Amino acid sequence: MSGEYLITILKPMLEGAQATILLFFIAIVLSIPLGFLLTLAVKSSIKPISWLAQAYIYVMRGTPLLLQLLVITFGLPMIPVVGEYLILDRFVAASLGFILNYAAYFAEIFRGGLLSIDKGQYEAAKVLGFNKWQTTTRIILPQMFRIALPAVANESVTLVKDTALLYAVAVPELLHFAQTAVNRDFTILPFFVAGIIYLIMTLLLTSVFKLLEKRYRFE
Structure with missing residues (x-):
């Protein structure tokens, strides 16, 4: 190919x-x-809020992202009475689907980060005279984000690759144009080009997170 x-x-x-x-x-x-x-809702002392948050996370993590995108894009407009008010632009619908789905995964990552912090940290903060707000914002959250950063990085790389699902809801994106070129020209080269572009994007993203991990690494 030229x-x-x-x-x-x-x-x-x-x-x-x-x-x-x-x-x-x-x-x-x-x-x-x-x-x-x-994550805060799951840890809430108000049981109905905690149960609803846990149920939401279970549903969003337990069903395929593609199914969620199809429901939001094509399913919501079919709901009787209110369906006509739920017709969204394809890109907006896809963005909403990704946000709702990945929020559930990040919630579990942050919950794991909180659980990994030793209970003694809370007791030490209390002894030092920190109130609950100071303990959370100055001691707990910085440690939680440091612990969660590698998992957030992995999930972010997955997000880049999952954007290819836009193709399934008819949003013109990278894979759409690659498939169009393959069908038109009867060559697999566009798929390789698309793969290289994805690799470049994930490489750049990985490099950014490595810098962040280095910056916020525990001494």
Whole structure:
């Protein structure tokens, strides 16, 4: 294949990669704080709130992300009476699906980070005169985020790869343009190009998280 052909297929694929990158940033920026709120809800002393949060996490982690995307994109508009008000733009629907799904996974990551902190930390903070808010914000949360960072990094890399599911709900993204080129030109080269683009994105993301881990590593 000539370099001219490579440039021809690369241009639309890079345009599709913009949708991939945009979805990633939207999902990561919104799902992480939502996941933390879910963690707090699970640990809430108000039992109904804790049960609802646990049920939500169980459902979102126990069903395929693709199914959730299909329900939000195509299923919600079919609900009687209110369905007509639930018709969303495909990209918006997909973003919502990713946010709700990954929030559940981040919630479990943060919960694991909290559980790994020794109970003595709370007792020591109390002895030093810290109130509950100071203990949480100055001692517990910084340690929790440090502990959870590697798992957050792994989940974020998975998120980059999962953006390929946009193809299933008819959102033009990287894989969509690769598949179009394959069908049109009867060559597998576009798939390899798409794979390289995904590898570059995950490499950059992994490098960023490695720097963060190095920055916040325990002395």
